[in-house]
Amino acid sequence: MSSSRDGRSRDPRRPGSSPRSGRGPAPRDRQARPRGSEGRRPARETPPPRRPRSGPPPRRPGGGGGTNPPPRRPVRRGNPRRRLNTAGILMGVILLVFAGRLVQIQAIDAPEYAAAAEDMRLKSIDIPTTRGDITDSSGDALALSVEARTVFVDPVAVRDDERDRLVDELTRRFDLDRSEVARKVDAEPRRYEVVAEKVAPEDWKAMEELGLSGVGALTDYKRVYPDETGAADLVGFTGADGHGLEGLEGIMDGTLAGEPGKQQVEMGAGGVRIPMAEGLAQEPVPGKDVRLTLERDIQWHASQALAERAEELDAAGASAIVMRPNGEVLAMADYPSYDQSDYSDYSADDRANGAVADAFEPGSTNKVITLAGALEEGLTTPERVYKVPYSVQIHDRRFKDDHFHKTQNLTLNGILAQSSNVGTIKVGQQLGAQRLHDYLRKFGFGEPTGLDLPGENAGILADPDDWWGTQLPSISFGQGLSVNAAQMASVYATIANGGVRVEPTLVSGTVGEDGGFEASDEPPRERVVSAETAEELTRMLEAVTGEHGTAESAQIPNYRVAGKTGTANRVNPETGDYDGHTSMFVGFAPADDPELVVQVVLHDPKDEYYGSEAAAPVFTDIMSFALKSEKVPPTGTEPPNIRLFGDG
Known part of the structure; x- marks a missing residue:
């Protein structure tokens, strides 16, 4: 240990002492390195604080009458191997969860997800069934259903070179407005546009034989009332949906209507259905005939x-x-x-x-x-x-x-x-x-x-x-x-x-599909x-x-x-x-x-x-x-x- 000028000993490791001979005292803006126990240096020195990028510079220690800040405590660093092991374990757990979820989706729950996806694409619609007849006591019809067709177009499937002819044929054969038919034929990207309903089967067959693209028909039924039965007020009539509204058609609807079938229909963009993709899911059950006591x-x-x-x-x-x-x-x-075919033209009192x-x-x-x-x-x-x-x-x-x-x-x-x-x-x-x-x-x-x-x-x-x-x-x-x-x-x-x-x-009484009374x-x-x-x-x-x-x-x-x-x-x-x-x-x-x-x-x-x-x-x-x-x-x-x- 050396002696200072004022007679006090100076420890070269204390602040203000220089460890090197022939040198003056260390600058004041440097802090002394902290010691380890028993005069050993620590394994690593704490770096000096960085100077801010903006604002006034920090006050130097000892300048302007300020006091030196207390020395920083050393930061203990954990073992890096331990941290790596922990991270690896966490990543392994996450990967296991993901893998388990994939197994659940692709193997265990695969049928459910497939069914859900199919439900989003396929819809179930009703297939019209034959409505039962209303007859007199001898079986002569007072109301009956005849097969008909619902004619539609698939605008996507219509060929450009057949478009004008298709519009002309539909307009002429089914007595339709040409501009409305043209609008439906041009309704791409829609895949299903109804053009005419309650079309006689023979009329559709003649149209079908033309072989034009993008036009099709679905089977339907329409209600017919033979002329001059004199029983309109008693028999009543059905609405556009085929269900009875008045008279015996209304009160016997549950017996006459039967049970419609079910059909799986593929849904295209925008929620339109594609009839060409249909699949039968349930056969329709025809309604029963109702036999009256009338002559x-x-x-x-x-x-x-x-x-x-x-x-x-x-x-x-x-x-x-x-x-x-x-x-x-x-x-x-x-x-x-009244005339049952044009019932809307008559008042409720007339009916x-x-x-x-x-x-x-x-x-x-x-x-x-x-x-x-x-x-x-x-x-x-x-x-x-x-x-x-x-x-x-x-x-x-x-x-x-x-x-x-x-x-x-x-x-x-x-x-x-x-x-x-x-x-x-x-x-x-x-x-x-x-x-x-x-x-x-x-x-x-x-x-x-x-x-x-x-x-x-x-x-x-x-x-x-x-x-x-x-x-x-x-x-x-x-x-x-x-x-x-x-x-x-x-x-x-x-x-x-x-x-x-x-x-x-x-x-x-009633007559079933098998003819039994x-x-x-x-x-x-x-x-x-x-x-x-x-x-x-x-x-x-x-x-x-x-x-x-x-x-x-x-x-x-x-x-x-x-x-x-x-x-x-x-x-x-x-x-x-x-x-x-x-x-x-x-x-x-x-x-x-x-x-x-x-x-x-x-x-x-x-x-x-x-x-x-x-x-x-x-x-x-x-x-x-x-x-x-x-x-x-x-x-x-x-x-x-x-x-x-x-x-x-």
Whole structure:
């Protein structure tokens, strides 16, 4: 150790000492190197701090009165081999994860990913199926489906040298707008453009034989309704998608429609489908045919006779029903009607099935129920005599018969044959409100017919507890309640069937693809009156068409006919007030062995509105044709001699 000038020893390793002899003190801006333990130098010196690139230079140690910063602590460096090993392990783990994921994707989950990729490219579409036919009882079609074609173009596949000819041929053959066809032919890169729908197969075949590129066709079906069936309001129609919208087409859609097939279709750019890449995935299941109880010839004749009379009398509407006593409907005609192929050109009122949709007061046709209840309850007999004046005052209302007459002694037979309102009121008072209401219900009033047709109006029948002073006499002869034509036809079918009511039916059953027939369930049956009461009512109704009855015009040569006229005030559906009349006739034949029931209703006929004048001639026309069509033999017996008037 050497001595300094001031007598103190100077350690050459301390700051300010120079390790080299013959040299002055070390510059102040250099820091002394830190020592290791026991005077050894450390393995590596800490480099001096770098000077910033910008800003004022750092203050030099010892300058400007500043103090020296404390020496930096040495930085310990880890073992580089350890770091390399750790990094290698991490990279190995990551690679293992990637490798495992690749194995999962390419081996384990490969089918799922392939299916997902296919789903993005392939779509499943419905293949149209054959809709079942609607036929009459003999299998004659009232609605059927015929094969058709949907013509399309693939713009990508159209050759340039055939483009103009293709546009011309499509325009001419299918009666299309040329500019619209040209736009679709030029719709590249699209691969599928529908040009024409519901094309007849023979028309497409002629087009196909030209051999033009880029044009094709898919099988489809269109609904056809044979002309002049007279059943449009009953059968209804289908929409553009082939599903039923109204009538039997609508309510039987689940049976008629069948089940469409499935087809795998490749989707091109922009989501357009490429029909050429189609593959069948599921066969379509054809719909079942629906066989009705209708007879096509009777249906057609009934509609023609009804329309002719309705137009002659300028009626607002009309309906006619032909039914067997067991409830099977052979015809259900309505006026006005419409063309099912152009249904959008007609209003909803024109398309409604008035036989079930139009409710009306039954008038004198309802009298048979009042008399049936009184006979069944043992309150009267056909020969009982009633004193019947022209009118009667009840509470604040005076009830009258249709034509003036002096006070008469009428039997119960005579009350019905003469259609006396006053006489029927007397019988109704014997029966009473509750029992009258019960028989009206038993005969089917105030509830649906069971035909399940759309738009059915079940009519109005108030609870007897709500009847007030004059409702019992009013309802007795057919005012103050409402029914539809099918309900009233069912009343007379019940009498013709020996007093047993069978719920009306239209659908006989269905026919499957194999041609096998499956019958519908048997309709409900209920005895309403005894066979004896039904027979007495039949004789009384036969007197209505006799010499002293109100409906001689309903007679049919060689057949005994039982029936009843009806004339009621018509309720205007728009105002709710009485406006015009409803004319009716309903009856059955042959009276001694009933086979057919016919109901005719004319709404608001002009000039002639009494049932015997307006409706009875239509009944005669339709019944005569139906008896011949069904080959019903003429009646072999004479009508009984029925006493209508009492002594005195």
